[in-house]
Amino acid sequence: MTASRVGLRVRAVSHAFADLHVLDDVSFDVPAGEVTVLVGPSGCGKSTLLGIAGGLLRPDSGRVEIEGQAAADCLNPLTYVFQDFALLPWRSVAGNISLVLEGKGIAKATRAARIAEVLETTNLSAFSHAWPKQLSGGMRQRVGIARALAVRPAVLLMDEPLSALDAQTRDLLLDEFAGLIAARGMTVVYVTHNLAEAVRLGHNVVVLSRRPGRVRDIVRIDAPLDARKLDDPALLATEARLWSLIRADAAEADREVLHA
Amino acid sequence: MREVVLRAKGFAPRDIPFAGAATLVGVLLGWQTLASLGWISTKFLPAPLSIIQALLTLGRSGELWLHLAASLPRLAWGWAAGTVAGLVVGLLLGLFTLARAPGMAIVSALFPIPKIALVPLFIIWFGIGEGSKVITLAFGVFFPTVINTLAGVDGVPRGLIRMGQSFSLSRAAILAKIVLPGALPAILAGFRITTSTAIILLVAAEMIGAEKGIGAFVLSAGNLYDTDNLMAGIVVLSLIGLTVSWVLGRLEAWLLAWR
Secondary structure (H helix, E strand, O other): OOOOOOEEEEEEEEEEOOOOEEEEEEEEEEOOOOEEEEEEEOOHHHHHHHHHHOOOOOEEEEEEEEEOOOOOOOOOOOEEEEEOOOOOOOHHHHHHHHHHHOOOOOOOOHHHHHHHHHHHOOOOHHHHOOOOHHHOOOHHHHHHHHHHOOOOOOOOEEEOOOOOOOOHHHHHHHHHHHHHHHOOOOEEEOOOOOHHHHHHOOOOOEEEEOOOOEEEEEEEOOOHOOOOOOOOHHHHHHHHHHHHHHHHHHHHHHHHHHOO | OOOOOOOOOHHHHHHHOOOHHHHHHHHHHHHHHHHHHOOOOOOOOOOHHHHHHHHHHHHOOOOOHHHHHHHHHHHHHHHHHHHHHHHHHHHHHOOOOHHHHHHHHHHHHHHHOHHHHHHHHHHHHHOHHHHHHHHHHHHHHHHHHHHHHHHHHOOOOHHHHHHHHOOOOOHHHHHHHHHHHHHHHHHHHHHHHHHHHHHHHHHHHHHHHHHOOOHHHHHHHHHHHHHHHHHHHHHHHHHHHHHHHHHHHHHHHOOOOOO
């Protein structure tokens, strides 16, 4: 696959759901070929921001601009990976991947080849005929990744893709994500509440304040993804720094939720 | 020292193999025995063997097929018309904001009307022929189909529709590949209700305004105190219901294999 050379510019985005002011004047860049992680306390608007970035939600004000050109074989420039996998239970693994390729003018043989390729990439070849209900959470998320890769995305938008999984599966998939993203030089926007994930995957970690979410800081991590280890002292120090930026807001947000 | 006593007992009923069939056979045997001993008046409740005998006689004489030939097309056309119309309207109400509120107001207002009460009105409107009977069935089938289809569409997880939109699927593709399959379990569950409703309305419509048909036959046998034939007619209706239920069961097993 041609490496994506597409980035995003988020500019002065504000949004409210009725009386609930969720995002306030949020601006940051998503550089091409890098992973931008959004972190912040519960309810700070991380997923809302991802929805706006991907065109699933219109912001009340502000805009998101795409920079660069998607590869010729890119079928869906801004492609999501969902927290709850969003797989169709009535379609097999291969059927779920096929869904996003159907009706896009791709020959049947090409479609089959592309499905086989992404199944191979995500180690799912042996499960192509399985129903989603027959798979573990980790395997289902692999299907979600395979489905996203099948459309050759320019930007991958990942909404807490590991939060529904147990800790061991999360660590395994985190390493797989890092390997995949590093090998392909993909542009990724990754939402998480888990700071260990943020420092493992992020080149830029955008720290949002509690609701209404504002950019509190942007932390840069230069170490190559495939060289990072979760117990690296430098990464642990960055994780501690992120926590120090979020902690007070997280405590406030927790009380807000309790009183809501 | 005492062993910990298991407290999580009960509340987990299981199926016992063949128990259902054995129960039915037992009831029939008991019924036949009581009738043979004279403990049940066969004038009011004929014995199972007499009912079978009546069924065989009706079959041999051709009268049974004559009535079935009148009833089954009414049932098929009435159910199919009500189902198609109900699916279309249910989908419109489920998918379009502008259709939902006005449509639901009409459906909610008309749904509670006992459809049997409308048979005389439909006879006035559409005549004593097939039209009034088919319309009665269709009308009765239409409302539960609308409500089940709407519930099915509403029950499709919004996250799946968002997924389709996020992959830039067309509206038609989202409808055909996400909404309809997602609503199918509720729609098929509704078929079980509407087929029963259709059989009830078939009998009612034939009792009010038909010369041929199982409903008309049952009414005629009742008027003549011919309880053997009356019960034979009821058995035929029951068999129609069981057959339809079996077909729907196979359809569900085929279409919903993923469950």
